[in-house]
Amino acid sequence: MTIAAQLSRLSIKFHRHSILENINLTIPKNKITVFIGRSGSGKTTLLRSFNRLNDEYPECLTEGEIKLDLGTGLQLYNRLSPKALSELRLKVGILFQTPNVLPVSIEKNISLPLAKLLHLAEAEIRDRVQQSLQDVGLWEEVRHRLHSAADKLSGGQQQRLCLARILALKPKILLLDEPTASLDILAARKIEELIEKLAPKYSLIMVSHSLAQACRLADRLCIFDKGRIIAIIDNKQEMQEEKLAGIISALPE
Numbered sequence: 001m002t003i004a005a006q007l008s009r010l011s012i013k014f015h016r017h018s019i020l021e022n023i024n025l026t027i028p029k030n031k032i033t034v035f036i037g038r039s040g041s042g043k044t045t046l047l048r049s050f051n052r053l054n055d056e057y058p059e060c061l062t063e064g065e066i067k068l069d070l071g072t073g074l075q076l077y078n079r080l081s082p083k084a085l086s087e088l089r090l091k092v093g094i095l096f097q098t099p100n101v102l103p104v105s106i107e108k109n110i111s112l113p114l115a116k117l118l119h120l121a122e123a124e125i126r127d128r129v130q131q132s133l134q135d136v137g138l139w140e141e142v143r144h145r146l147h148s149a150a151d152k153l154s155g156g157q158q159q160r161l162c163l164a165r166i167l168a169l170k171p172k173i174l175l176l177d178e179p180t181a182s183l184d185i186l187a188a189r190k191i192e193e194l195i196e197k198l199a200p201k202y203s204l205i206m207v208s209h210s211l212a213q214a215c216r217l218a219d220r221l222c223i224f225d226k227g228r229i230i231a232i233i234d235n236k237q238e239m240q241e242e243k244l245a246g247i248i249s250a251l252p253e
């Protein structure tokens with residue numbers, strides 16, 4: 001198995017209160033890893049450790065090792081300068097539960113980060129805008145209204161636009177925090193199909209509250225309980241909704 005990320009002895013505290021304890025986990029490259037478990041068990045906090053987003057909270061203390069392969073083999077991403085941190089976040093994109101489009105046009109949602117963060121030339125920006133919108137299946141829907149306000153799109157379209165904005169930056173790892181939770185069934189299914197389509201090219205790590213969705217998508221499934229990973233399942237045949245529900249409901253409150 002090729003490894004995209006490796007966490008060793010990772011512990012995270014907020015206000016000196018332990019949230020995650022002694023996490024040891026490898027993330028397979030160009031596969032889908034899904035985190036499931038009860039609310040408050042630490043899934044989102046662990047997801048945010050891969051792009052060191054928890055470091056933005058002054059009351060947060062992260063201990064242990066975070067190693068990532070962002071194109072040059074596994075490297076330690078522990079004490080980072082502000083420049084290294086922003087480079088890291090270009091390579092490790094995060095999609096949140098609620099679409100966070102910028103209050104500008106559809107086109108600018110993608111082109112602004114490319115111009116401001118990567119300083120790309122106009123022609124390259126145009127190419128990446130079109131390519132990323134095609135990658136998320138949005139190009140045909142928006143090509144004639146690229147200059148319209150992004151917040152007028154439907155929720156599902158906005159979520160796909162947010163994904164296009166991340167893909168345009170050419171990341172290696174995609175973090176997805178309950179990416180379909182705010183969407184209706186059809187829009188959610190479209191995002192799921194996209195996630196499956198992206199998997200051969202990107203290493204995806206996703207938090208999901210839907211056991212059915214987790215079973216459909218996961219190559220590796222991690223079950224969380226009270227700040228620990230209590231089981232890792234790699235065998236697709238063992239990923240059954242009822243079985244997982246049984247494991248989680250049998251855990252002591």
Ligand SMILES: Nc1ncnc2c1ncn2[C@@H]1O[C@H](COP(=O)(O)OP(=O)(O)OP(=O)(O)O)[C@@H](O)[C@H]1O
Nearest residue numbers: 014019037038039040041042043044045046057207
């Ligand atoms: N910025 C923060 N400051 C203080 N405590 C935090 C912060 N972020 C998370 N926590 C705490 O960490 C614990 C784990 O939260 P986290 O969001 O990681 O759990 P989760 O498993 O993703 O939950 P859910 O499924 O409800 O999203 C919770 O007790 C939460 O209150």
